[in-house]
Amino acid sequence: MGNEKALRYAREFSIPLSLARILAQRFPEHSRAREFLHPRLNNLHPPELVPDIESAVELILNTIGSGEGILIYCHDDLDGYTSAAIVFKTFLDLQWHSSGPVYFYAIDRDKDGYIINPQVLKKYQEKGVSLILTVDFGISNNENFYIPQKMGFKLIVCDHHETELNRFPAPALDPKRGDSKYPFRELAGVGVAFKLVQMLYQNALGLKPAEFYEMKKEFFSIAMLGTIADRVPPTDENRIFCHYGLKFLDELDAGWINYFKKKGHQDKTSLYRSSRISNPRPLPENSDYYRHKR
Numbered sequence: 503m504g505n506e507k508a509l510r511y512a513r514e515f516s517i518p519l520s521l522a523r524i525l526a527q528r529f530p531e532h533s534r535a536r537e538f539l540h541p542r543l544n545n546l547h548p549p550e551l552v553p554d555i556e557s558a559v560e561l562i563l564n565t566i567g568s569g570e571g572i573l574i575y576c577h578d579d580l581d582g583y584t585s586a587a588i589v590f591k592t593f594l595d596l597q598w599h600s601s602g603p604v605y606f607y608a609i610d611r612d613k614d615g616y617i618i619n620p621q622v623l624k625k626y627q628e629k630g631v632s633l634i635l636t637v638d639f640g641i642s643n644n645e646n647f648y649i650p651q652k653m654g655f656k657l658i659v660c661d662h663h664e665t666e667l668n669r670f671p672a673p674a675l676d677p678k679r680g681d682s683k684y685p686f687r688e689l690a691g692v693g694v695a696f697k698l699v700q701m702l703y704q705n706a707l708g709l710k711p712a713e714f715y716e717m718k719k720e721f722f723s724i725a726m727l728g729t730i731a732d733r734v735p736p737t738d739e740n741r742i743f744c745h746y747g748l749k750f751l752d753e754l755d756a757g758w759i760n761y762f763k764k765k766g767h768q769d770k771t772s773l774y775r776s777s778r779i780s781n782p783r784p785l786p787e788n789s790d791y792y793r794h795k796r
């Protein structure tokens with residue numbers, strides 16, 4: 503029986519029998535096997551299904567429109583940095599001349615632990631920040647909601663960690679929430695950030711999903727790095743991010759890709775692998791780096 507399936511997979515997908523045997527074991531359902539071998543952008547789930555995403559988008563677009571500043575508060579690993587990177591790039595894209603500054607801050611585990619640091623927030627409040635957006639961080643502790651809100655900030659938490667909370671005093675985007683209707687709960691932090699920026703582009707610029715994917719190929723490659731580094735299961739949307747992230751590298755001429763090439767990672771496969779074995783810091787450490795008014 504198993505052998506019959508393997509033979510069928512080998513024939514239909516034009517792959518060696520040894521590979522078809524493994525595939526038949528892992529994916530007895532034909533459509534799942536095909537999806538794994540040939541990931542399709544069409545199989546990405548609608549971002550609308552992420553909890554609280556509509557209110558988060560509204561809050562962000564209002565903040566950008568009103569000229570107030572935004573602080574992206576991220577986890578200090580590759581998933582956090584890549585999440586911050588695509589959100590940061592999106593905010594710059596959607597800004598116009600009267601928009602406020604956009605900053606990012608990576609948590610300092612020794613100094614801050616896993617609770618938002620009010621001293622850090624205070625510093626950015628003085629620089630005109632009114633909205634805190636956490637990425638790959640924040641959902642697991644109540645304090646991360648109350649500290650910014652007590653200080654008068656607007657807040658959005660965008661995360662993929664488990665949480666025992668079931669009431670959220672601010673938009674909390676996480677497919678692992680108990681009440682989440684999102685069809686795939688294993689996204690990395692950068693996967694959730696990808697969904698958020700997709701909704702932002704779609705709402706702000708009136709794009710369709712396919713147009714967004716075409717316009718922002720780089721985001722697939724960035725999402726690929728965080729997804730691999732966080733070691734989330736390489737299935738469903740995670741596989742789509744990695745498949746297309748790798749494919750699009752060839753077409754992209756971005757500074758960070760050239761950086762990896764210059765560092766001696768000569769081909770795209772080694773860039774893919776290096777996100778597993780190294781933890782590069784593509785963003786300046788806890789920096790004051792920001793872009794103000796274009």
Ligand SMILES: [Mn+2]
Binds near residue numbers: 581638690732
């Ligand atoms: Mn993560």
